Amino acid sequence: MQTPYLPLAGLRGLILGVANEHSIAWGCAREAHRQGAQLAFSYLNDKAKQYVAPLAEQVDASLFPCDVTVPGALERFVEQGVASLGGLDFAVHAIAWAPADDLHGRVTDSSRDGFNQAMAISCHTFAELGRLCEPHMVQGGTLVTMTYHGANVAIPHYGIMGPVKAALEGMVRYMALELGPKKICVHAVSPGPIMTRAASGIAGFDELLSTAQARAPLQRLVTQEEVGALTAFLVGAGGSGMTGQTLFVDGGMHAVG
Ligand code: NAD
Numbered sequence: 001m002q003t004p005y006l007p008l009a010g011l012r013g014l015i016l017g018v019a020n021e022h023s024i025a026w027g028c029a030r031e032a033h034r035q036g037a038q039l040a041f042s043y044l045n046d047k048a049k050q051y052v053a054p055l056a057e058q059v060d061a062s063l064f065p066c067d068v069t070v071p072g073a074l075e076r077f078v079e080q081g082v083a084s085l086g087g088l089d090f091a092v093h094a095i096a097w098a099p100a101d102d103l104h105g106r107v108t109d110s111s112r113d114g115f116n117q118a119m120a121i122s123c124h125t126f127a128e129l130g131r132l133c134e135p136h137m138v139q140g141g142t143l144v145t146m147t148y149h150g151a152n153v154a155i156p157h158y159g160i161m162g163p164v165k166a167a168l169e170g171m172v173r174y175m176a177l178e179l180g181p182k183k184i185c186v187h188a189v190s191p192g193p194i195m196t197r198a199a200s201g202i203a204g205f206d207e208l209l210s211t212a213q214a215r216a217p218l219q220r221l222v223t224q225e226e227v228g229a230l231t232a233f234l235v236g237a238g239g240s241g242m243t244g245q246t247l248f249v250d251g252g253m254h255a256v257g
Pocket of ligand 1: 017020024025043048066067068069094095096097147149190191196197198199
């Protein structure tokens with residue numbers, strides 16, 4: 001019998017952002033595992049652990065806590081994750097948060113505190129993750145974050161996450177410039193709307209789903225599996241010559257407005 005070809009065999013990755021089976025991070029983890037990668041997951045807190053642990057078990061991933069608002073938590077997660085994997089080749093950052101009042105109100109009215117929290121958790125942690133991963137990516141590596149088209153155009157109800165994602169996409173370009181000499185590639189993946197826990201906090205999300213389905217050139221929504229497949233491509237050999245980009249996996253919605 002022929003041995004199956006596993007494009008990510010031998011690669012070791014950190015996955016931040018699995019909350020449940022609907023999470024985009026879970027789509028990335030499942031595909032990376034299917035392609036042969038070894039993984040370590042973060043989970044937010046004890047309440048979240050009961051949902052994340054069975055998923056981690058399905059893909060033989062180690063599991064460590066990480067609430068990025070807790071001082072030192074990201075440092076500990078990277079240290080524990082890398083130790084469990086015996087090295088590091090890639091990291092997937094799929095976390096975002098904004099206070100409900102600021103998320104639901106006008107950007108114009110957003111509080112400084114709320115904006116700062118959204119920016120720190122959803123954007124600056126990607127730079128922190130890069131800094132912490134860099135010394136472990138001795139042969140080079142790949143960092144991937146998740147963004148949304150609300151970074152480029154104003155989308156009703158996306159609110160302060162729009163400017164936060166715009167900053168995140170800028171962060172990707174600067175990190176690509178700075179980490180390129182270490183052979184570390186940095187990417188943003190921009191999925192179309194997918195119903196997840198984070199998405200359910202956005203007012204009018206159903207409308208966003210139906211608009212995408214009706215107007216995207218492919219005339220359908222995308223799946224976590226498709227986001228996972230693109231992410232696996234980027235961390236594998238296929239993405240080795242690419243860095244600093246935002247890649248859409250949105251059925252073409254970005255192209256038609
Ligand atoms: P999700 O709710 O499954 O994942 C969000 C994750 O963020 C959760 O695992 C949560 O625990 C984590 N998180 C929040 N605050 C945290 C903190 N303080 N410390 C550590 N982790 C924290 O939702 P999702 O839709 O899979 O979101 C993943 C990423 O994809 C986000 O960056 C989101 O903006 C992005 N995205 C989502 C969509 C969509 O339509 N669902 C589209 C484009 C981009």
